[in-house]
Amino acid sequence: MLLITCPNCGVAAEETELHAGGEAHITRFGPEASENDFEDYLFRRENPRGVHFERWRHANGCGKWFHAARCTATLEVFGTYSAQTTEPPREILETIRAKRPAWTWRDLK
């Protein structure tokens, strides 16, 4: 039962309060997109064993979406941050770099 702090309301929320929303920071491709771009957008995911950036909704709480940086293997949560951003904030990246020197995710490292 994961324990993740919602950055919108500050509650340390039980997993049952949360709704998982899959990978974060995915750019939407619309009607003009090529077949390949659109396929990537709809279906291609990092699915890493290790550091991951994901979307969560505090569904049975404040109702707001947020992002979490989390290790999919150890379940360690490096931090949570606003869903209204296109990339992880600097302090989250610093935390991960300190704890997992060899990590990579897409073109982040």
Next chain:
Amino acid sequence: MSTRLATGGRLIDRNKPLGFSFNGKRMTGYAGDTLASALLANGQMLVGRSFKYHRPRGIVARGAEEPNALANFGESAAFEPNQRMTTTPLTEGAVIASQNHWPSLEFDIGAINARMARFLPAGFYYKTFNWPRGFWKHIYEPFIRRSAGLGKAPKERDEDRYEHLYAFCDVLVIGGGIAGLVAAKAAGDSGQRVILIEQTGSWGGRAAVDGGQIDGIEVMQWIKETLQELEKNKNITIRPNTMGAGIYDHGYTLAYEQTHDLNAPRHRLWRIRAAKIITATGAIERPLSFANNDLPGVMLASAVRDYLADCGVSAGDRTVIVTNNDDAYRTAVALKEGGLEVPAILDARPDPLGQLVEKARDLGIRVEAGRGVASVTGKGRVQGVDVCLHAGEGAVLETIPCEAVAMSGGWSPVVHLWSHCRGKLIWDEEQAHFRPDPSRPPINHDGQGFVITAGSASGALQTNDVLADAHRAASGAGTPPVSDAISEGPIMPVWVMPQGAGIEKRAKMFLDYQNDVKVSDVQLAAQEGYESVEHAKRYTTLGMATDQGKLSNINGLAVLSDALHQPIPDTGTTTFRPPYTPISMASIAGDARGELFQPLRRTPLHDWHEDNGAHWEPVGQWRRPYAFVRTGESVDQAVAREVTATRTSLGLLDASTLGKIIVKGPDAGKFLDMMYTNMMSNLAVGKCRYGLMCSENGFLIDDGVVARMSEDTWLCHTTTGGADHIHGHMEEWLQTEWWDWKVYTANVTEQWAQIGIVGPNARKVLEKIGGIDVSAETLPFMTWAEGKLGGIPVRAFRISFSGELSYEIAVAANQGRALWDMLHAAGDEHGATSYGTEALHIMRAEKGFIMIGDETDGTVIPQDLGLDWAISKKKDDYLGKRAQARSHMTDRNRWKLVGLETLDGSVLPDGAYAVADGENANGQRKTQGRVTSTYQSPTLGRGIAMGLVSNGPDRMGDVLNFPDTDGKPHEARIVSPVFYDPDGEKQNV
């Protein structure tokens, strides 16, 4: 035979005798007995039969690790199978029955399996049942069904209560032995909030039996005083009879309480969040693997002295001790001091030297070093022990007559809770067991270890080590308590006895008692290539019984390691999974049963429906009337009557469950143009438009009428089941993609009651009530207006899901009933008929209107349903637009919506597939379509159906065959899905 001694038994109350029955036989025990101790006290050593070979089995252990002694317990509504006799307290009038035998415990037909043992080797299930195929149904399955399943299933509804409780603390201490007591006290003294739980009803664990002194006072007194101090500390909560069942991610713990209190819920499931968890779960003694080690009367050495000390029960007058360590000598000493005979201690070690060994010798007990058990002899129970050299092959040196054998193969820390959340183990060569590796604990959300082991659970087996380790685990201040315990000599690992035993002996050495897994089975598994411990486990079923291998685990993987010629740590352990011991299904359900299973949503008209014959249908968490059944009428007749009354005069529908979402703001129009396939931004105020919502994959997810309320406000109607998730869908896009758009959404579904007034007389009844102009000129089809109806403020929507002249009137929820009553009174002259969901479904199907969830299943796009007219060609973008242009979505052979008319007028079976010529790659008949909705139409007097058919709209008139599940053909012709009033003359009046 086992019996009750005249004196002794610290936990029983000889002034409180309890009558009970075992397999119908009357017996007597005492308050403080478990079922197991009471049965032993009555000389009942045979308590069940094993799963596979039906071998006679007796009680082996004293606690949760017991593999054999399972019972059908209780009667009628309080009946429960598979109750562990060693952990179930005896109660007055208890009804106990043994399991897994036929026709009786003493004479069991299934025991023939034992003689078939060589035909039932490891992997028997895998090997045999695949061939020949025809044997499965007539031979193997009946055989397995009769022998499978230990207890009986309860027949009656459980009459007891169960509940969930939530608790939070700084430190959760699991286990109430001396380690748990020391840790709880240290944590509590430092001001932390502590919860201490213990799975049994008594405190102090093994120390309470083994005695000695702690800090200069007798152990029992020390336990009592420590407990009193814990009770005085307001930071500490103490729960006996509460087992730590499982530790889950980020420190979430489930504890299982059996209250044994008739005035309380029977079981409680505690859901505990602790910042730190100390597992003081102790250690479990290992059996030794020698031939016939499963005969009733062969017990763990610790259990023998527990029954003596706790319950005044002797396992037999003469007990032979078999051991590879010093601890078993405590049993010999206790028996001797209790006035019983210990004919010999057979110690596999060539040169046992410890102080306990000396003590036994001083008492005159014969200690035989370097000896082992060649075989236990006796029919149905222990009658003697054949002694051999442990180092040899098992030549019998002598036979010692006895009634019981007390065995000890050493002690294994209870690592289950540590391991549930990926805490790692290391192999301790010196003590011959796996113990937790403190450097690799389970980690919490911050990456910090959150479980610490204390005492024997850490691998500390000597009392002073236990006390010091527990004190350290809780970061106690000052020095730890100190005991006067004497030091013990080293253990010698023994995995097979004698070490050179041949196959005949190894085939009688039981590792897993409940599942009948022998040393020879594990060796065979290794020989056949099952080298991974997880594979060997599943192949042999070692550790897969209800005791989850608490006794067999280490012995089994030691044998496997030996067979693979590799060190034990290279083999590793299988995965430990919660719960530690089985917990009741009822405790998991808690209060969530019957009416409390889930919240029930009621419309403002619910009570009226209830009073007027509603035949209910669950729709999500709502209850909606399927039909209103009158006296003397069947449900089908009621549905037909409702349809006809509505089509010919006047029907009233409770449409309150319809989702209602307000979308408001300067960018609301732009937002809705993205959410819907059609244009909503150009909808005029006062107008309504039918809209389709798709996922980004292009699939249709919801539909409904959108009304523009004002310049910046729209009201979106959703399906009954869709209100919450469509509101969530809108919020997701607003919060995570277009967060700079100025839009506000609110789900107001429950704020409004909504009533459909449907049929040729709909306008007349509204005009009779009066207040709002509902004329064709002022309120044409697909418009809405605000006003008053009979003095009640309303919104009137001129929309139709039936094809009739129809209004939907929305009022504040608390006015819903008043309006409903007013409509019935005013409509009486027209025979106003309330109708349910089935009439609604039939009328929409007669008109060819699709229903989300019937015509859609998450793979259907609007284009499949002939809804191209509701897809804007003018918009650059909407959710799903790009996906609908993918090649598979534009394939002309997609299954598309058509009407289906059976040739004989009958009703097509729901969900039936239309078969095509040929077979697919799996040898199944090819299909070309399926039925999505099918009804008897009261209006047309024949069966009508909708379906999705490959390239269907271009195949009008074709006849398809829809076989039923029994293969019976149903022929239907492809027709237009609009069966009734195709030109809409009835609704546009």
